[in-house]
Amino acid sequence: TKSSEYDEIRAAQLGWDLTDFGGGAFETQGLLLFTIRNGVMDNPAYPKPYAEKIMLVREEQVTPYHFHWNKMEDIINRGGGNLAVRLYGSLADERMDRESDVTVHVDGRTLTLPAGGTVTLTPGESITLLQRQYHSFWGESGKGAVMVGEVSRVNDDQADNRFAEPMGRFPTIEEDEPRKHLLCTDYVHLN
Numbered sequence: 001t002k003s004s005e006y007d008e009i010r011a012a013q014l015g016w017d018l019t020d021f022g023g024g025a026f027e028t029q030g031l032l033l034f035t036i037r038n039g040v041m042d043n044p045a046y047p048k049p050y051a052e053k054i055m056l057v058r059e060e061q062v063t064p065y066h067f068h069w070n071k072m073e074d075i076i077n078r079g080g081g082n083l084a085v086r087l088y089g090s091l092a093d094e095r096m097d098r099e100s101d102v103t104v105h106v107d108g109r110t111l112t113l114p115a116g117g118t119v120t121l122t123p124g125e126s127i128t129l130l131q132r133q134y135h136s137f138w139g140e141s142g143k144g145a146v147m148v149g150e151v152s153r154v155n156d157d158q159a160d161n162r163f164a165e166p167m168g169r170f171p172t173i174e175e176d177e178p179r180k181h182l183l184c185t186d187y188v189h190l191n
Contacts, residue, residue: 012040012048013038013185015184016182018183029063035155040154041160050151051151053152055147057146058139059141061139063137068161069131070156074128074129076150078146081145082122083121085121090132157169
């Protein structure tokens, strides 16, 4: 209901977001997010070169393997349970590299992991994920839901996600009730 002076919120897709990655099984493969800050790629009207998100990851709720061509990100366990992050590199043709070691930065330490190695972040710990680094994450079983922070370069969920398996970033929602709280992806339906 806000005027055009609030277009940055709509253009940067700030606000609530949830996804089941097109699989229809949110409890096991999904993510709840809130984008707090974001710029817009190649748009000088919204020049922020950074983004910040808060995500809620349930126990054993998987975010599937993906990487970003442009975005580099820090994933931070802000509280709750433990966050498991499994990593692979990528090949020149963008397929997952299931053989080569992966180098990551965890709280100032440089770690070299075998392909498919897992880092478990306890509350307060973080990992830096570079471009083209496949990653999947989930809340560790028996430890509770995890509040995760993400600090990154500009986030463009429309064009900067490369999933290892074909899937969608946004869910298909059959609207059988009037919208009460808009998801950030609903903004395009307002006009």
